[in-house]
Amino acid sequence: MLDIKDLYVNINKKEILKGLNLNIKPGEVHVLMGINGAGKSTLVKAISSHYDCEVNSGSIQYKEKNLLALNTTQRANEGIFMSFQNPVEIPGINNMYFLKTALNEKRKHLNQEELNAASFLKLIRKKMSLFNLDEKVLKRNLNEGFSGGEKKRNELLQLLILEPDLLLLDEIDSGLDIDAIKIVARGINSLLDGKRSILMITHYDRMCELIKPDFVHILSEGKIIKTGDYSLAVELEKTGFEAFGVQDETH
């Protein structure tokens, strides 16, 4: 699905990723852990072609395509979804209209017929009732005046509607209470069909418990320094990053 080789990425002229390698196969769930500044968010942004990121060298293959040749929109419509730590507010854009536009853009890209308003409404109602999401958010403007939790649930809704192939989840659990985390995890798990893959950044063991990762990577100074299975996350929880030779200079 995703094959990253020797990736070097700058943000604001500063080198953040320094020769990163990562391979994700269809159906796999990968978790990235590491101290602040290790380059976790930068990796996710580089895969999405964020405007801050400058790829200096290395390659990213996605579904046998050269991902670096595609722009943000094309990557999105090819099935890459990035959740935002703090989703931006866009005044005046109706949330439901936004969701419908996003889905239909993807369908157009895949040469599928666009959904009309009625069938879209049916689809979204079904998804929302499955995950106890409040329909009121559909009438509001995109993230405008949303609480942190509402924004994250709205991200989940977008995930459920767009059904991406590769989910890049950057702390989708932050700012959520336990009940909300459960709903989000259930939503994400419902998408795991053995074909979709996840690359997830999280600080919480809770999220790892709910979405069982196949691989856990420790990222330090722009490189993956250790890879293991779920037990690595459990071990990290006990011993902290220092046991793995990671110095947190921010502390």
Add this chain to the structure above:
Amino acid sequence: MKNDMINKVISADYQLGFETIVDSDTFPKGLNEDVIKAISKKKEEPIWLLEYRLKAYKKWLTMSEPSWANLDYDKIDYQEISYFSAPKKAPDSLDEIDPSILKTYEKLGIPLEEQKMLAGIAVDAVFDSVSVKTTFQEELEKLGIIFCSISEAANKHPTLLKKYLSSVVPSGDNYFAALNSAVFTDGSFVYIPKNTRCPMELSTYFRINALNTGQFERTLIIADEGSFVSYNEGCSAPQRDERQLHAAVVELIALKDSQIKYSTIQNWYPGDKNGKGGILNFVTKRGLCQGENSKISWTQVETGSLITWKYPSCILKGDNSVGEFYSVALSSLSQQADTGTKMLHVGKNTKSTIISKGISALQGRNSYRGLVRMGKNATNSKNYSQCDSLLIGSHCSAHTFPYQEVRNSSSTVEHEATTSKISDEQLFFLNQRGINEENAISMIVNGFCKEVLQELPMEFAVEAKELLNISLEGCVG
């Protein structure tokens, strides 16, 4: 945001830039008394109207072009303009209209024939200077509604025209109004009789076609007591390298308990990104709420013209009268817009609302200029103004010039203003959800303008959204 992206979307070609070849009967360039006499003769006008024109012309000669607006443009040479251009043959029915003219309308999305059947909109189409064909006239006549060209009104309804022409905008009101009064060629005349609700949207399409011809249309709408009318005006002009002048005057008169809703979509050719070509648009629009409980609403979507100088205003004379101004003005390319309104509160308990949305992109310059005046006797009156500006890119600018004069102690004036920029993060978010730059910008802009667009009649709102999208193409990409 990256500027090369911005340049790409905004610099998309002017979509209505095609030329219609019409056998024009065009006056030679230049302005003098003989030209005015010739216009009047051509239109077979009564003598009082010629006198009115000549008086305005004399006044105009003593005036000078206003320079207070936040606009920069080369001096206009009024002797380099032709003041009359008309298709040679006077048509009697749709069948007789030059097929190339009809084609022009089709490209504009207003096939007369189709509109007649489907939309139920009566269209008075002004092609250059002569009203080509007024549809639905007969149906409206049954209700006593007059909807005709102003030239026709000069001969068929002289009493009404004489009574109300220049009753709101005096012929010497300002430089461009004086010029218009001297040389106006055509435009619409509407009269809605007492207690009559006009059963359809009245609509006029203006289009400047012939080269080097100014268009000076004149519109007069009178809503008699207890009546209602919604009037739509759309404008566009073909693409030319030369600049063209447009100086229109619109007067609205609302008598007791009546309401006039006037909507404009202005899409004159904006010139290219270096400011070559484009329409210079100097328009005087003013409405008089003469009677008690009368109401005038102006809604405008201004996406075109190189220069826009326009302040649709309301004089709230009748007690309890209401004035509204809803505006979207987009300045992209090298466009400059200085637009806003005047709300002059004269009567008691009068209310006015101003919602102005200015959008600037590329090298565009957008200014809101508004005056709210609470007169001595306008007790217990209220105004609410909201002026929002949206910037796209980093070479454009937005300006706000609010003026307030309050001459009594029981009235309130409220003014709110915001300026925002489409952020990289907003665009990235929408892109990451599969919505490309162009659509993302148009979504954000449409969201920004929502409060104004919802004031437009439905078909018009759809067109306005399309136009905003077309105008923003190439502004990001």
